[in-house]
Amino acid sequence: MSLDDFRGCGFGLGPALSFADLIKRINTVDTNKIPYSKYFEIFSFEFWSLEHYIIWVIDKHEFTDKDQALHIFYESLQRIVNDENASIRNKESARILLKNKMSDPAKVAHIWASNSQISEVRKAIKVVEAHMELDNITNQRVEKLNAQKLISEEAIFASRETRETRETNFTSRETNPPPKETNLPSKEKRSNIHHEVNESSNSIKKIKTTGSNIVDIDQIQILNVERYVKDQISNAERFARDQISDAERSAREHILDLENLSKDQILEVECLGTSSVFKTIAVDGIKKEPILPHGRANLLSVRRNAGMLFVDKSEYIEKLEKLDSKFRVMLLRPRRFGKSFFLDMLCLYYDIQTAAFFDQLFGPLYIGKHPTRSHNTHLVLRFDLSTIAEDSQEGMRLVFNDVINTTLRDFIMKYTVELGYPNSHNLIVKKATTSLLSVFNLVQSRGFDLFVGIDEYDTPGNTTAFRMDVNKERNIGKIEQFFNVALFSMLKKGCQDVIDKLYVTGISPGFSASLDIILEDISSNSDFHGICGFTDDEVKTISLCYFNNNEQIMNDVLDQINRLYKGYRFLNTDEDMIAPLYNSQLIFHYLIEKKGQEFVALHSESVFLNFSRVLKTIIEQSPVSINDVIDLLIHGSVPTSVISNFNYSDVFKIEGEEPSIKQKQLTWSILYYFGMLTRRVSGELVIPNEIIRTEIITRVSDHISTKKDIGSQIFPACVSLMQGNANYFVDLIKGFFMTRSMSSVCTMNESALQTAIEILLPSALRIPEVCLVIDDGTNQKGQYCFVDVFIPEGVNIENPLSTVALKLKYITLMGLLSGTKKQWITTPEPKIMEWLDKEIEKENLEQLLNRDYMYWSIEKRGYVINKVGDFLNYGQLELDRYNHAIANGKVRDCLDAGVLDSRIGTKRFPSQLRTYLIMTLGSRRVMVWPSEPVAIDWKYYINN
Numbered sequence: 001m002s003l004d005d006f007r008g009c010g011f012g013l014g015p016a017l018s019f020a021d022l023i024k025r026i027n028t029v030d031t032n033k034i035p036y037s038k039y040f041e042i043f044s045f046e047f048w049s050l051e052h053y054i055i056w057v058i059d060k061h062e063f064t065d066k067d068q069a070l071h072i073f074y075e076s077l078q079r080i081v082n083d084e085n086a087s088i089r090n091k092e093s094a095r096i097l098l099k100n101k102m103s104d105p106a107k108v109a110h111i112w113a114s115n116s117q118i119s120e121v122r123k124a125i126k127v128v129e130a131h132m133e134l135d136n137i138t139n140q141r142v143e144k145l146n147a148q149k150l151i152s153e154e155a156i157f158a159s160r161e162t163r164e165t166r167e168t169n170f171t172s173r174e175t176n177p178p179p180k181e182t183n184l185p186s187k188e189k190r191s192n193i194h195h196e197v198n199e200s201s202n203s204i205k206k207i208k209t210t211g212s213n214i215v216d217i218d219q220i221q222i223l224n225v226e227r228y229v230k231d232q233i234s235n236a237e238r239f240a241r242d243q244i245s246d247a248e249r250s251a252r253e254h255i256l257d258l259e260n261l262s263k264d265q266i267l268e269v270e271c272l273g274t275s276s277v278f279k280t281i282a283v284d285g286i287k288k289e290p291i292l293p294h295g296r297a298n299l300l301s302v303r304r305n306a307g308m309l310f311v312d313k314s315e316y317i318e319k320l321e322k323l324d325s326k327f328r329v330m331l332l333r334p335r336r337f338g339k340s341f342f343l344d345m346l347c348l349y350y351d352i353q354t355a356a357f358f359d360q361l362f363g364p365l366y367i368g369k370h371p372t373r374s375h376n377t378h379l380v381l382r383f384d385l386s387t388i389a390e391d392s393q394e395g396m397r398l399v400f401n402d403v404i405n406t407t408l409r410d411f412i413m414k415y416t417v418e419l420g421y422p423n424s425h426n427l428i429v430k431k432a433t434t435s436l437l438s439v440f441n442l443v444q445s446r447g448f449d450l451f452v453g454i455d456e457y458d459t460p461g462n463t464t465a466f467r468m469d470v471n472k473e474r475n476i477g478k479i480e481q482f483f484n485v486a487l488f489s490m491l492k493k494g495c496q497d498v499i500d501k502l503y504v505t506g507i508s509p510g511f512s513a514s515l516d517i518i519l520e521d522i523s524s525n526s527d528f529h530g531i532c533g534f535t536d537d538e539v540k541t542i543s544l545c546y547f548n549n550n551e552q553i554m555n556d557v558l559d560q561i562n563r564l565y566k567g568y569r570f571l572n573t574d575e576d577m578i579a580p581l582y583n584s585q586l587i588f589h590y591l592i593e594k595k596g597q598e599f600v601a602l603h604s605e606s607v608f609l610n611f612s613r614v615l616k617t618i619i620e621q622s623p624v625s626i627n628d629v630i631d632l633l634i635h636g637s638v639p640t641s642v643i644s645n646f647n648y649s650d651v652f653k654i655e656g657e658e659p660s661i662k663q664k665q666l667t668w669s670i671l672y673y674f675g676m677l678t679r680r681v682s683g684e685l686v687i688p689n690e691i692i693r694t695e696i697i698t699r700v701s702d703h704i705s706t707k708k709d710i711g712s713q714i715f716p717a718c719v720s721l722m723q724g725n726a727n728y729f730v731d732l733i734k735g736f737f738m739t740r741s742m743s744s745v746c747t748m749n750e751s752a753l754q755t756a757i758e759i760l761l762p763s764a765l766r767i768p769e770v771c772l773v774i775d776d777g778t779n780q781k782g783q784y785c786f787v788d789v790f791i792p793e794g795v796n797i798e799n800p801l802s803t804v805a806l807k808l809k810y811i812t813l814m815g816l817l818s819g820t821k822k823q824w825i826t827t828p829e830p831k832i833m834e835w836l837d838k839e840i841e842k843e844n845l846e847q848l849l850n851r852d853y854m855y856w857s858i859e860k861r862g863y864v865i866n867k868v869g870d871f872l873n874y875g876q877l878e879l880d881r882y883n884h885a886i887a888n889g890k891v892r893d894c895l896d897a898g899v900l901d902s903r904i905g906t907k908r909f910p911s912q913l914r915t916y917l918i919m920t921l922g923s924r925r926v927m928v929w930p931s932e933p934v935a936i937d938w939k940y941y942i943n944n
Contacts, residue, residue: 266303266360273541276313278364282306290546294588297340299348303361309545311538311584313342314367316531317349320503321372323522328495328502330457331531332509332523333570334675336585338532339505343382343453346503350378350451352418378451378500379415379443383407386456389463393478396460400486404432408439419446433486440490440498449500452491457504461511465648466617476649484514492518508673510648521644524571526578533568533581546591556784557594561587567688569679583675586691611692614674615699622651622670623663629700631744633693633755637686642679643669694768697758705762710735718765722793722801726916726928732760737923745923746813746833750855753810753920757789766791767903767942770805772885775897784894787882792904792940793911802912802933803940805882807875811853811868811921813837819852824863841924848921868921872929875917879931882915889938899940906938 081095269278280303282288288307302308320327333339348354348361355376362368367375384407388399405428412424419442427438443450464479465472495502495518504519506512512519522528534542543557561582568581619626632638643666651666668685671677676696678688687693705711717728736756737745758768770790774783791804813833818824840848849869857864884897890906891898899906913936917929 266300266357267306269303269364271364272309272545274537275366276311277538277541277545278310278312279545280304280306280308280310290548292542292546292588292592293341294585294592297344299341299345299361309542311534311542312365313338313531314345314349314362314365315370316342316528317346317367318370318372319527321374323520323527325374326500328499328518328520329522330504330506330509330512330515330519331528332506332521332673333532334507334568334583334673336583337581337675338584340455341584342532343455343503343505347380347382347451347453349375350501351380352376352378352448353414374500379411379418379448380451380453381407381411381439382453382455384455386459388460393475393482396463396479397482400460400482401430401432404487405435408432408435411439418448419443433490436487436490437493440494444498448498450494450498451501452494452499452503454491454502454504456506457515458506458508458511461648462507465510465651466613472621473649476647480511480513480647480649483511488514491515508670509644510646510651510670510673513645513647516645524642524644526571529570529578530581532584534584534587535579535581536566539582539587542587543591546595557591560594561590564590564690567678567686568675569681571679580678580688611674611676611695612699614670615676615696616703618667618671619699619703622667623660624667626700626703627739628664629696630759631740632687633697633700633759634740634744634748634752636693636749636751637680637684638668638677639684640665640668641683642672642685690769694758697755698763701759701762704759710760714760714762715765718761718791719801721916722791722804722914724802724914724930724933726918726930730918730926730928733757733918733920733926734924736760737920737926740923742830742834742837742923745837746828746830748810748812750810750812752812753808753918754788757806757808757918761789761791764942767901770899770904771901772882773891773894773897773900774881774885784900785878785881785885787886790904790940792942794939794941800911802914803886803936805879805886805913805915807878807882807915807917809871809875809917809919811871811919812855813922815853815855816840816851816921818854818863819865822852822854822865824854837922837924840921845927848925848927868919872917872919875919876929876931879915879917883913883931883934886913886940887934887936887938889936903943905941905943907941908937909939911936911939 265283267280267283269280271277272279279290283306290309291305291307293302293308293310296302299310302310320329323329331339331342349367354361358371358376359368362371362375383404385403388396388403409424409428412419412422412427416422422442427442428435429438440450460479460483461476464476491499491502502519504515509521512521522531539561540558543561544554547553547557565582565586566580568583569578570581571578618624619629628638643662646666646669651663651670668677672679672685675688676692677685680686687696705714713728713732717732720726720728733753733756736759740748754768758766767790768788770787772785772787774785787805788808789806791806793801793803813836814825814828817828817833817836849867849872851868852865853868853871854863854865856862886899888896888898890904891900894900913934915931915934917931918926919929920926
């Protein structure tokens, strides 16, 4: 093959060849006779060929004379940039390749040959190909306009000929016009053109072929037709120019967007403590105060703000690809656990457009040091279904179409170059399912594949399932059917053709039956347990950095975090080696609140978790009764396992039917998936932490207060207690425990009384676990102490009441029986426990106080025995400490004794404080010891 033959491969000097044909032709060249450098000289006259050829050389991994070839390659690019006659498109494309030019051509060759940078060259080729496609479109439009001109001229000629013929002989009009125009298209060619032209051409054709209309046209009408035709041609030309200009402008803006994206500063990071916690570093090197990414679900945003703390979870990308290089998985976690943040990282990792700044973004992270082959190789299509939460089915359909179509429009705009400058109006239609299929087909036709991410896939199902609706079961079925047809079936088809990887997040599996065929659920896979959420070490490292390594407050912070937030395990095994996890956003919220004040309110975080709707539905409409939930609160756990495959329609009972054991198990499973229960090592489900316990108590209390038989007694009993009479309140507690079964009473723990009072008193009347600062008599900081239940009087001056503080102690039947036997009894007989419960009810105060009581001591790490009277003495000492601290009012820090709790407000006004020690033994004996009322200068109230 000669060099002259070889030159014919270019578009400029010969017929246009496809890339495949070009490669075939290149492969026939004798590489021993023609050096690589000569190839580049040959191809430098056509920029696209040069790019295609460098890819061919790289893929072949042939490096003979490669350094010289690359030098010539860059020189050719520079000539294109400097050439005044070169097109703007070619100049822009050449700049893209020159921008990342490295000083060492051999190093460039090595990097390209390792396939780590080939995507950049391929991207530039796609840009050039798209510009070529624009040129083709331009040529086609010019040809079409020429055809329109010919047709219009023919129409004008026909009009004139008709006028002349009418003047000479009206009835002898010739069939064909005289050949005054020699370059008119043939009749056959005109017929073909007529099918391709726009409406203006069709109108002209109609004028031309309708003789009866032409016959009646006079001179003025003929001039009007001529003017009309000229206007139509002018408009068509203007429209074509505008369309081409818009497409070129869009391409130019897209190229600039990519360049600006890579120019935006991605900050360096430093590793803190563990290998997974990082902090971003300011460009100027000035140390910034640590910032928590609270509410952020975007890795780029985190990396562009100095001082940001974040946890690197990128090692799980490698694990996903080890699971399957074309993974299709689903991850279920409670809200605010970091699912969206990880999905955002996946999108950045696989996006073909982020290759230019891959090293800056991912270089310091685990996956940057252990990259997989598929990074930056996909077009990324991400759907967020969290906004599809309409109550009505028709409204949900409308929002669904809007959300999907909006996402697809953004996708087309983002990848307009890669997709060949498509017209979104031709792809996006009212029905989102059709739009999605069109986009899938377009991506496939362009030779790309997709990474598809779906965030909060189950929001539509959750909205329907936890709505108070008498037709719940039927409506759930309709929503499931709609999404199966409108979205999930399209995903199944896409996985066969164009979707390479699919990552779906959600809360529960109650809506996933249609996806089980294509998705693998990794939610309970131990390899992915830590994919979202924080471990103990990560929380400690973040907290230390956030508080600038202030050890003085760290112990208190970590103790509070452990009590309030710890406890999540997402495994279906009894593995004890897996550390429990913290909800990441709740940790951020707590630390931010803590930095602004000494003590953080207990349950202000519930807004983020949105439990109220779920709990209300569970309590009122699910197979789990209110008594089941109360038993859960009292005992802290429920002996059941998690069901991982179910439909919401299987859960909610039909009115009049007795719920099955499986339906109850399904309901407990829902609470597990929503984060209100978690797995214990032993396998049973437990309430994970104090935040969740408080939330469940609040919902149960609200439910009970609406019941006439109990709700009508609560407020009068509370008012009597604030006036100094505890009898009604004692009767209320007795009534609560008497409704519990003996099996429940036998297994109650020492928190049972606290739980009972929190359930009985609505949250609007009381605050649990109020923090006090107690003066220990030294000059150092005071000690923290917690009031079990605090009932503020409010600010009503006309009807003065007393503020009340309760110290609670529950003496279990198990502890009393074990104290009598002098050894711990693990499985007592129910009859013996029932007998003991009745005996305690009969005994006088002296007999009760002399009883031995066995309990587990945390300090001594073993069982100890004390008299019941010892707890009475200790409780009365606690009341004295309560009185002293509460009488001092609110304080801002732990340097002074007083109330240190943001949930409580004060107003200076003379008032009274009443404190009570309430002790319950078993289910039948409740005793109260009031202290003397104390005059104080403050009225306490609950802050909104």
